[in-house]
Amino acid sequence: MTQLRSGPPLLTASDYRHNAAHLVEPDVWDFIEGGAEDERTLAANERAFDRVRLRPRVLAGVSDADTGVSLFGTRHATPIGIAPTAYHRLIDPEGEVATARGASAAGALFVVAMFASRTIEDIAAAVPQPQGLWLQVYWLQRRDVMRSLVRRAERAGYGAVMLTVDVPRMGRRWRDMRNGFTIGGDVAAVNIDPAVMAAAHVRDEGESAIARHTADTFDPTLTWADLAWLRAQTGLPLVLKGILTAEDAALAADHGADAIVVSNHGGRQLDGAVATLDALTEVTDAVGDRMPVLFDGGVRRGTDALAALALGARMVLTGRPPLWGLAAGGADGVAGVLRAATGELAHAMVLAGRPTLAALDRSAVRLSSLTGADA
Ligand SMILES: Cc1cc2nc3c(=O)[nH]c(=O)nc-3n(C[C@H](O)[C@H](O)[C@H](O)COP(=O)(O)O)c2cc1C
Numbered sequence: 003m004t005q006l007r008s009g010p011p012l013l014t015a016s017d018y019r020h021n022a023a024h025l026v027e028p029d030v031w032d033f034i035e036g037g038a039e040d041e042r043t044l045a046a047n048e049r050a051f052d053r054v055r056l057r058p059r060v061l062a063g064v065s066d067a068d069t070g071v072s073l074f075g076t077r078h079a080t081p082i083g084i085a086p087t088a089y090h091r092l093i094d095p096e097g098e099v100a101t102a103r104g105a106s107a108a109g110a111l112f113v114v115a116m117f118a119s120r121t122i123e124d125i126a127a128a129v130p131q132p133q134g135l136w137l138q139v140y141w142l143q144r145r146d147v148m149r150s151l152v153r154r155a156e157r158a159g160y161g162a163v164m165l166t167v168d169v170p171r172m173g174r175r176w177r178d179m180r181n182g183f184t185i186g187g188d189v190a191a192v193n194i195d196p197a198v199m200a201a202a203h204v205r206d207e208g209e210s211a212i213a214r215h216t217a218d219t220f221d222p223t224l225t226w227a228d229l230a231w232l233r234a235q236t237g238l239p240l241v242l243k244g245i246l247t248a249e250d251a252a253l254a255a256d257h258g259a260d261a262i263v264v265s266n267h268g269g270r271q272l273d274g275a276v277a278t279l280d281a282l283t284e285v286t287d288a289v290g291d292r293m294p295v296l297f298d299g300g301v302r303r304g305t306d307a308l309a310a311l312a313l314g315a316r317m318v319l320t321g322r323p324p325l326w327g328l329a330a331g332g333a334d335g336v337a338g339v340l341r342a343a344t345g346e347l348a349h350a351m352v353l354a355g356r357p358t359l360a361a362l363d364r365s366a367v368r369l370s371s372l373t374g375a376d377a
């Protein structure tokens with residue numbers, strides 16, 4: 003629990019959010035909180051969890067719950083990990099180094115963004131077990147830059163590479179465009195050659211600088227066939243982030259992905275896209291046991307995580323809450339927000355009579371409450 007110098011203790015993600023809102027610059031807050039266009043998908047992600055109805059089992063002799071989970075040979079104390087988010091130094095001077103320490107203290111996976119504001123190596127040096135870090139990448143026009151990032155992650159001991167596949171171009175985020183949002187000062191994407199990033203600091207009226215540098219550097223012509231190139235660059239597991247349909251989940255498995263993440267980028271890409279909780283069962287049905295399925299979007303409470311895990315996710319990732327933790331209390335805040343959600347999950351598992359994650363299956367959720375079908 004993060005105890006601030008003054009004020010009540012922060013017990014839930016919502017507490018961290020309210021606290022953090024006053025601690026970062028308004029345009030940075032909009033960048034964190036915002037979604038694409040009218041933010042309907044952003045809102046739908048969280049709201050989907052309001053429809054979940056749990057089916058607790060009683061007299062199951064469950065006095066404690068084990069939230070541990072293994073993935074690609076690494077054990078994590080919690081199935082709630084940190085989704086990749088760019089530029090943590092906008093929020094805390096230590097940036098991703100603080101986030102990594104917080105994640106490690108909570109026993110959580112931390113997916114470091116390609117647009118991290120600390121180096122891959124400094125982040126790895128901050129934790130005892132770098133295999134608990136994964137590197138997220140976008141597909142750049144400059145494949146040599148991608149190759150060198152992936153190789154650096156491998157050398158630094160990272161556990162996997164996550165390719166984000168839902169950004170052929172950036173979603174239109176009205177808040178950032180109205181704010182003329184730009185990354186500047188001493189915050190930069192330090193892992194990428196400055197020549198590649200030059201456009202990040204240039205923008206026209208009504209344009210977000212992040213949208214501009216995405217348009218200038220990402221390769222939108224990418225197809226499934228190109229994945230073989232990335233696969234050949236590294237021996238690390240390859241995880242695809244941004245899958246929302248059974249069709250694409252099956253293609254991901256056919257093209258050798260080691261795992262996928264059901265994600266709509268936190269409602270920041272296609273506004274109107276399905277809420278991730280509503281996409282989860284079609285994806286887990288399509289994949290079966292061919293590979294692990296991870297999940298993100300709107301996870302705010304332990305019971306949200308419990309629902310996604312029960313519907314077949316191996317792990318859940320959370321994007322905005324760790325940033326609220328980072329703003330509220332640096333590494334301690336990150337650990338605090340993760341421990342809060344993990345504590346809620348363990349508590350709910352005991353009350354639901356499921357002592358382990360393996361014991362969580364679809365019988366823990368009333369599916370009709372999610373599909374609207376008759377019970
Ligand atoms: C401020 C911010 C920056 C993000 N940056 C990235 C990024 O660099 N790469 C990426 O794949 N996803 C990025 N995302 C999306 C997250 O990885 C994740 O999909 C999303 O935040 C999950 O939803 P949640 O915030 O409701 O938990 C970002 C999200 C936010 C809020």
Ligand SMILES: CC(C)CC(=O)C(=O)O
Nearest residue numbers: 087088117212216267270
């Ligand atoms: C710098 C951006 C490409 C990060 C991102 O993916 C996002 O803001 O959603």
